[in-house]
Amino acid sequence: MTIQDQPILDEKTIRIVKSTVPVLEVHGESITSRFYQRLFENHPELKNIFNQTNQQKGKQSKALAGAVYAAAVHIDNLEAILPAVKQIAHKHRSLNILPEHYPIVGENLLAAIKEVLGDAATDDIINAWGEAYGVIADVFIQVEVDMYKENEEKIGGWKGYRDFNVIKKVKESDVITSFYLKPSDNGSIPFYQAGQYITVKIEKEGAPYNFLRQYSLSSKSNDNYFRISVKREAGIDGNPDGVVSTYLHDTVEEGDTLPLSAPSGDFFLVESEKPLVLISGGVGLTPLVSMLETAVAEQPNRPIYFIHATQNSNVHGLRDAVKDITDKFSNVSSYVVYDNPLEDDQFDKEGYVDLPWLQSIIPTNQASFYFCGPEGFMRVINRALKEWNVEEEEIHFEFFGPAGSLE
Secondary structure, three states: OOOOOOOOOOHHHHHHHHHOHHHHHHHHHHHHHHHHHHHHHHOHHHHHOOOHHHHHHOHHHHHHHHHHHHHHHOOOOHHHHHHHHHHHHHHHHHHOOOOOHHHHHHHHHHHHHHHHHHHHOOHHHHHHHHHHHHHHHHHHHHHHHHHHHHHHHOOOOOOOOEEEEEEEEEEOOOOEEEEEEEEOOOOOOOOOOOOOEEEEEEOOOOOOOOEEEEEEEOOOOOOOOEEEEEEOOOOOOOOOOOHHHHHHHHOOOOOOEEEEOOOEOOOOOOOOOOOEEEEEEHHHHHHHHHHHHHHHHHOOOOOEEEEEEEOOHHHOOOHHHHHHHHHHOOOEEEEEEEOOOOOOOOOOEEOOOOHHHHHHHOOOOOOEEEEEOOHHHHHHHHHHHHHOOOOHHHEEEEOOOOOOOOO
16 A cells, blocks of 8 residues: 555645654653543543553553654655554554544644643644644554455454354463464454464453453464463562453463454565574564464475574473474474573573574574564564674564564
8 A cells, every 4th residue: 555645734734743853752752641641531431442551551652652753754755654554553453443533532642742842832833733643644544444344355354353262271381371262153264464463352340441452373374263372471560460361361261252353463474485583582482383383384395493582491382382393394493592491491592592693503694584572582683683684674573562662
């Protein structure tokens, strides 16, 4: 898709919006924090859509501030932000964000700008941002309308939420459990790209709002089930335990029903003749196992390197699944890195993944690299690949939650 047939902003509006870039750089997060406060005060029903844990941690405000800043910088060339628009639109589609939500967002965003900037937010600035927001919102709406339509037209596709039964629950490690999910209506399920995710909706009795969480599909696309592999998120540093992950681990059993959105996401395996390198940290292995299963099925001669880093065997999920593939397919090499190994653990490296070690096991930087895991882990991997001069278009990664920065 290209951005076309959108209203053209006049030069004065563009100039005014661009003049706010330095202000947004300084006050962006204050504006978006106030925006979310206003949004939920005026429309508490939207708490059923937005992840309140990310709100409390400030992740969503930070991500939105980055998006608003990028929009201001590129207001005269919105094509430049189309990749980011598509990434956000995938999230919106999975959460069932609808066109009628955008005027609500716009009204509260402009009010937040006015509140935070005070007299500095002149009528000219507010009016210019009102026009700019209208154009940007139209871009999002069109991208998302196309996504909804494409998804509904797929064999087995649907809009909104669809009930799935838990047909199998498997403990993968001390902290990771897999859930195998099949449609309650016994209908078809759609094909999905290896690396994509679904949204699980939890409606807890007595809770003030629903809980929505996105989980990567951890097996290759098939006609029978979805599989998600969920880490129990234990509370640390005063933060509470993960509401949804603990509910899934402790309460959901085989035979129970979970409402799901259809698969979504722009982090997925792209076919290539180049060697494939999959690097995961902790539960970040879930989308990469899906990629591994898909790659060996579709490209059995492609060299594949699967690297997983975690604390030790007690928390190492899907270990047997990866080992079975490695034993079966001669084109697959897998490596384990433990930073706190147990006495009888078997592993390839103690400590952490670093560039010299990567270069010792991967014969070339002319490969396709995919990685996922905690943000600090991904920052280290990203820095290593750039130092190795890996081509930028061959570096692919996924944030669990709102997008951040690896710089």
